[in-house]
Amino acid sequence: MKSTLTQVxxxxxxxxxxxxxxxxxxxxxxxxxPYLAAHLSGTLGLAGWLVGLVLGVRNFSQxxxxxxxxxxxxxxxxxxxxxxxxxLRTAGFATLGLVNSLPALLAASAATGLAGxxxxxxxxxxxxxxxxxxxxxAFALFNIFYQAGxxxxxxxxxxLTGVDFRVTCLxxxxxxxxxxxxxxxxxxxxxxxxxxxxxxxxxxxRTQWRGILANRPFLSFSAAMIGSYVLTFQVYLAxxxxxxxLGGDGTFGTAAVAALFAASGLSTIALQTKVTTxxxxxxxxxRALGWGLITMGAAFLPLLLVTAVPVPCSGPGLxxxxxxxxxLSALLLALGTMIAYPFEMDxxxxxxxxxxxxxxxxxxxxxxxxxxxxxxxxxxAALDAAxxxxxxxxxxxxxLTLGLACAAALYRLHRTGLLDSAPARPSSGQRAxxxxxx
Numbered sequence: 001m002k003s004t005l006t007q008v009x010x011x012x013x014x015x016x017x018x019x020x021x022x023x024x025x026x027x028x029x030x031x032x033x034p035y036l037a038a039h040l041s042g043t044l045g046l047a048g049w050l051v052g053l054v055l056g057v058r059n060f061s062q063x064x065x066x067x068x069x070x071x072x073x074x075x076x077x078x079x080x081x082x083x084x085x086x087x088l089r090t091a092g093f094a095t096l097g098l099v100n101s102l103p104a105l106l107a108a109s110a111a112t113g114l115a116g117x118x119x120x121x122x123x124x125x126x127x128x129x130x131x132x133x134x135x136x137x138a139f140a141l142f143n144i145f146y147q148a149g150x151x152x153x154x155x156x157x158x159x160l161t162g163v164d165f166r167v168t169c170l171x172x173x174x175x176x177x178x179x180x181x182x183x184x185x186x187x188x189x190x191x192x193x194x195x196x197x198x199x200x201x202x203x204x205x206r207t208q209w210r211g212i213l214a215n216r217p218f219l220s221f222s223a224a225m226i227g228s229y230v231l232t233f234q235v236y237l238a239x240x241x242x243x244x245x246l247g248g249d250g251t252f253g254t255a256a257v258a259a260l261f262a263a264s265g266l267s268t269i270a271l272q273t274k275v276t277t278x279x280x281x282x283x284x285x286x287r288a289l290g291w292g293l294i295t296m297g298a299a300f301l302p303l304l305l306v307t308a309v310p311v312p313c314s315g316p317g318l319x320x321x322x323x324x325x326x327x328l329s330a331l332l333l334a335l336g337t338m339i340a341y342p343f344e345m346d347x348x349x350x351x352x353x354x355x356x357x358x359x360x361x362x363x364x365x366x367x368x369x370x371x372x373x374x375x376x377x378x379x380x381a382a383l384d385a386a387x388x389x390x391x392x393x394x395x396x397x398x399x400l401t402l403g404l405a406c407a408a409a410l411y412r413l414h415r416t417g418l419l420d421s422a423p424a425r426p427s428s429g430q431r432a433x434x435x436x437x438x
Contacts, residue, residue, distance in 0.1 A: 003273070004141065004144060004273055007137065007141060007273060008141055011130075011131065011134070011138060011141075012130055013186075014126070014130045014187060014188050014190065015127060015130050015131055015138060017182075017183070017186060017187055018123055018126060018127050018130075018142070018187075019141060019142055019145040020145065021082070021123065021179060021183065021187075022123060022142060022145050022146050022149065023145040023146070023148055023149040024149065024175060024179050025086075025119070025149065025176075025179070026146055026148075026149025026150050026153055027149040027152055027153045027156065027175065028089075028093070028153070028172040028173075028175040028176050028179075029089075029149075029153065029172070030149065030150050030152075030153025030154050030157065031153040031154070031156045031157035031160065031168060031171070031172050031175075032093060032096070032157060032168050032169060032172040034153075034154050034157060035157055035158075035161045035165060035168060036054075036055070036096065037051050037055060038165075039161075039165040040054055040105070043165060044100060044105075046102070050102065053106070054102075054105050054106060054109045055109070057106050057109045057110050057113065058109040058110065058112050058113040059113060059369075059373075060113065061109075061110040061111075061113030061114050061117070062112075062113035062114065062116040062117045062369075063113075063117075063365070063366055063369035063370065063373075064117075064366070065113070065114055065117035065118075066117045066120065066121060066361075066362040066363070066365040066366045066369070067209070067359065067362040067363045067366050068117065068362070069081060069085075069114075069117040069118040069119075069120070069121050069122070069358075069362055070121035070122070070125070070356075070358040070359040070360070070361050070362020070363065070365075071208060071209070071356075071358070071359045071362065072118070073118075073121055073122035073125060073358035073359075073362075074125070074191075074208075074356045074357070074358045074359050077189055077190065077191045078122040078123075078125055078126040078129075078189075078190045078191065078358065079122075079126075079183070079187050079188070079189045079190060081118045081119060081121075081122040081358075082118075082119045082122045082123055082126070082183060082187065083180055083183050083184055083187075084115075084118050084119075085114075085115040085116065085117075085118035085119030085120075085122070086115070086119060086176050086177075086179050086180040086183065087176075087177075087180045088111050088112075088114060088115040088118065089111070089112050089115035089116070089173075089176045090173045090174075090176040090177045090180060091108075091111060091173075092108045092109070092110075092111035092112035092115060093108075093112060093169050093170075093172045093173040093176065094169060094170060094173035095107070095108035095111070096108045096109070096112070096169050097165065097166040097167075097168070097169025097170055097173070098166065098169070117362070120361070120362075120365060121358040121359070121361040121362040121365065122358055124345060124357075124358070124361045125357040125358035125361055126190050127139070127142060128345070128346075128349045128357055129190060129357070130190065135342075135345070135346045135349060136276060136280060136285075136342045136343060136345075136346045137273070137276060137277075137280075137342070139341065139342040139345040139346065140272050140273050140275075140276035140338075140341075140342040141272075141273065142345075143268060143272050143337075143338070143341050143342065144268060144269050144272050144273070147264070147265045147268040147269055147272075148265070148269055150261070150265055151261065151262070151265030151266065151269070154261070156171075157172075208356055208359060209359070209363075211356075212352075212356065212359060212360060212363055215351065215352075216418075217351050217413070217418040217419065218348070218351040218352065218360060218364075219367075220409075220413055220418060221347060221348075221351060221410075221413060221418075221419060222363070222364050222367045222368065223367070223409075224406050224409040224410050224413060225289075225344060225364075225368065225406070225410075226367065226368055226371030226372075226375070226406070227293065227296075227371075227375075227402045227403060227405065227406030228292070228293055228296055228336070228337075228340060228344075228406060229368045229369075229371060229372050229375075230371060230372055230375030230376070230379070230399075230402065231293075231296040231297065231299070231300075231333065231336070231399060231402065231403055232296065232333050232336075232337055233372055233375070233376060234300075234329075234333070234379065234399065235260055235261070235264055235330055235333060237376055237379060237380070238379055238383060238395060238399070239260055239326045239329055239330060240257045240260065240326075241383060242303065242322075242326055243256045243257050243260070243322050243323065243326050244257070245322075246318060246321055246322035247318070247319065247322035247323065252319060252322075253322070256319075256322055256323040256326070256327075259323065259327055260326055260327060260330040261330075263327050263330045263331050263334070264330045264331070264333065264334040265334075267331055267334045267335070267338075268334050268337070268338060271335075271338060272338050275335070275338040275339060276338070276342050279291075279339055279343070284414070285343040285346060285347055285414075285419065286410065286411070286413065286414025286415075286419045286420075287411075287414060288339055288340065288343045289339075289340050289343050289344060289347070289410045289414070289419075290407045290410045290411045290414065291339055291340075291407075292336045292337070292338075292339035292340025292341075292343075292344075293336065293340065293403050293404075293406045293407035293410060294336075294403065294404065294407045295332055295335050295336035295339060295403075296332070296333055296336035296337070296340075296403045297336075297399070297400045297401070297402065297403015297404045297406075297407065298332060298336075298400070298403070299328075299329045299330075299331075299332035299333040299336060299403075300329060300396040300397075300399045300400045300403075301396075301400060302324075302325040302326075302328040302329055302332075303325050303326065303329055303396040304393055304396040304397055304400060305325075306321060306325045307392040307393040307396065308393075309321065336403075347419055348360055348361060348364055350419075350420070351419070375402075378398075379395060379398075379399070382394055382395040382398050383395050
């Protein structure tokens with residue numbers, strides 16, 4: 001921990017603030033969101049489909065607006081979008097705790113999603129800009145703060161929700177309000193690289209997006225990385241379902257699911273910088289990304305192998321089977337993410353040619369968000385089909401195959417040099433012509 005803090009202090013104050021910023025954002029978000037569904041269905045008595053609608057609106061507004069948020073950050077600067085997102089989430093979280101009507105809940109849910117779309121691409125582009133040549137190491141540290149917020153948020157939310165869910169909402173809103181004030185006062189204004197940014201401002205959004213959509217290496221990389229997000233999301237979907245299938249919904253099942261998240265978060269906090277340092281010293285970014293995907297795919301080997309073991313009816317044997325393989329899978333998923341994430345964030349900057357970085361992050365998040373949605377639908381269908389057909393190995397084999405296939409795609413991109421290419425840059429005359437025609 002001392003070494004990590006020493007590394008954090010070696011960065012400019014803006015980078016340090018962004019790391020604390022991300023910890024606080026995740027603390028406030030995960031303090032509230034895991035308990036929102038129970039509040040909507042229990043306290044407010046909404047039907048299941050309405051609960052799904054409210055939660056779905058938040059996800060849709062965030063994923064659907066990432067590209068717009070990134071483009072606005074490149075056009076108006078990173079700080080205004082970060083502050084606007086935090087202010088909007090303050091209002092959204094406070095509203096979720098104070099209103100009962102469906103239209104107001106939908107509006108608040110949409111506001112919280114839009115807030116994430118505003119500040120997420122801007123934060124990452126700002127961090128990449130101010131970290132400079134130390135981007136990989138900076139994103140490794142960023143992931144530690146990110147995971148720490150995810151780890152502590154639900155614990156704080158559990159205590160506050162035990163008092164009243166409205167208290168949770170107001171405390172979370174207060175955290176974002178304080179964060180907004182701190183950033184207004186302490187976060188320096190920042191934009192993309194000045195000479196390019198000035199030229200970018202002369203282009204319409206449509207021209208900018210058309211140029212990004214013509215960036216084949218970036219789009220190929222984004223498509224190959226979808227699998228990593230589908231795989232890591234199984235900590236929230238397939239692994240908890242497997243734990244509860246074997247361990248039940250009682251105290252043991254709840255504790256075993258909590259252990260999944262603890263294993264993922266604590267291992268990242270303890271090992272992220274060491275893993276990144278080791279990988280950077282021994283392999284190129286493309287190889288590190290490939291090994292990260294291989295590790296994520298291999299995370300489902302423990303679950304695949306134990307499908308050949310008879311399931312005990314009860315007792316310690318059943319508890320071990322319910323808890324140990326999913327926990328090993330969660331640890332391997334965390335390790336794969338530790339390997340890949342810093343190089344992933346750095347690769348996006350390189351493939352953007354250090355131009356319109358926030359817009360590239362926004363489109364990347366949208367592509368991966370759509371992939372997560374489709375991947376979760378297919379994973380859920382595979383879990384149901386496996387149970388119906390009595391073939392428990394099916395979903396784990398499919399997820400292992402997905403990891404290996406994405407690793408192979410990344411290896412091919414690395415071997416052909418596409419992960420090192422920057423997009424072709426039009427001349428100033430071409431830019432003026434394109435701006436005029438759009």
